[in-house]
Each structure stands twice: as C-alpha cells, then as structure tokens.
Amino acid sequence: MSNPSHIQRRHLLLAAGAAPLAVLPAGPVLASAAQIAISTVDFRRFRVGQFEVTTLLAGMRTVDNPQAIFGMNVSEEDFANASKAANIPTNAAQFFFTPTLVNTGAELVLFDTGLNPAGITAAIGAAGYTPDQVDIVVLTHMHGDHIGGLSGDMGV
Numbered sequence: 001m002s003n004p005s006h007i008q009r010r011h012l013l014l015a016a017g018a019a020p021l022a023v024l025p026a027g028p029v030l031a032s033a034a035q036i037a038i039s040t041v042d043f044r045r046f047r048v049g050q051f052e053v054t055t056l057l058a059g060m061r062t063v064d065n066p067q068a069i070f071g072m073n074v075s076e077e078d079f080a081n082a083s084k085a086a087n088i089p090t091n092a093a094q095f096f097f098t099p100t101l102v103n104t105g106a107e108l109v110l111f112d113t114g115l116n117p118a119g120i121t122a123a124i125g126a127a128g129y130t131p132d133q134v135d136i137v138v139l140t141h142m143h144g145d146h147i148g149g150l151s152g153d154m155g156v
Helices: 009-023 076-085 117-126 144-150
Strands: 043-048 051-056 059-064 092-097 100-103 108-111 136-138
Touching: 051 117, 117 144
Parallel strands: 108 136
Antiparallel strands: 043 051, 051 100, 059 092, 100 108
C-alpha cells in the first residue's frame, strides 16, 4: 500500500503540469485584438480559354423577411426548417451584386452594371480598369440590380 502522505513522482508531474493554469483569470478571457468586420473580395479574376474574366463586387444589400421572396409557397415552419437545414438565417437575406468584365484581348465587355453608378465605377476601378475602357455593355435582363449602374454618370 502507498502512504497517503508520501508525495509520488506522478503527483509532482501533475502539479507541475497544472501550475500554469493556476494563473489564469477566473472570468472569460477576451482577445486583445479588436474584431474586424466581415471581409469581401472586390473582384476575382480568372481565365476562360483566351479570355480574362473578372467578377466585380459592385454592391451588397441585406433584405429582411427572406420568406417573402424565396418561400412564399410554404409555411413558416417549413421555411424555418429548410433554412435551418441549409444553415441560413430566416430573418434576413444577403444579396451580392457581381457584374462581370470579360477582356477578350480586343474588347472589354461588361455584363450588367449593378445597382448604381458609384458601385460599378468603384468595382471597375478596384479591378484595375476605368469605365471609359469598357467597349460593350451587355444587359442580361432589366432588373434594377443589373441596370442601375446606367442611371447616372459613370465618369465616362
């Protein structure tokens, strides 16, 4: 039998290993660095054959009550269950407006113009171009988030 008052090597090792934990504060530990807002990429460039394709982040918008847009034909409970299964919130939807530039080597083609002139102008600039370099604008359809950039001065 072992003597309870006798210090064993194993007890000494456990105490030494736990010693650094004794100086930790009893409350929650907070990071010393401030949190930084969610980051976004202003543009993404890749090649498709001989073309250089650049997607532009020309704006974002949060919309409340996504069920009024995406789940009008289901019950609130079904919408909540489907949203939970997909790990998306039921109280808001986040929209990103991403027009696309295609540099063919001969022409710079812009597909859609985003929500507003300021957004598309900034996005084109972030990608290293100027609006006056755009040769052709192609509108995929007439929703405001696709044609809104045409509604004012783009600096051309």
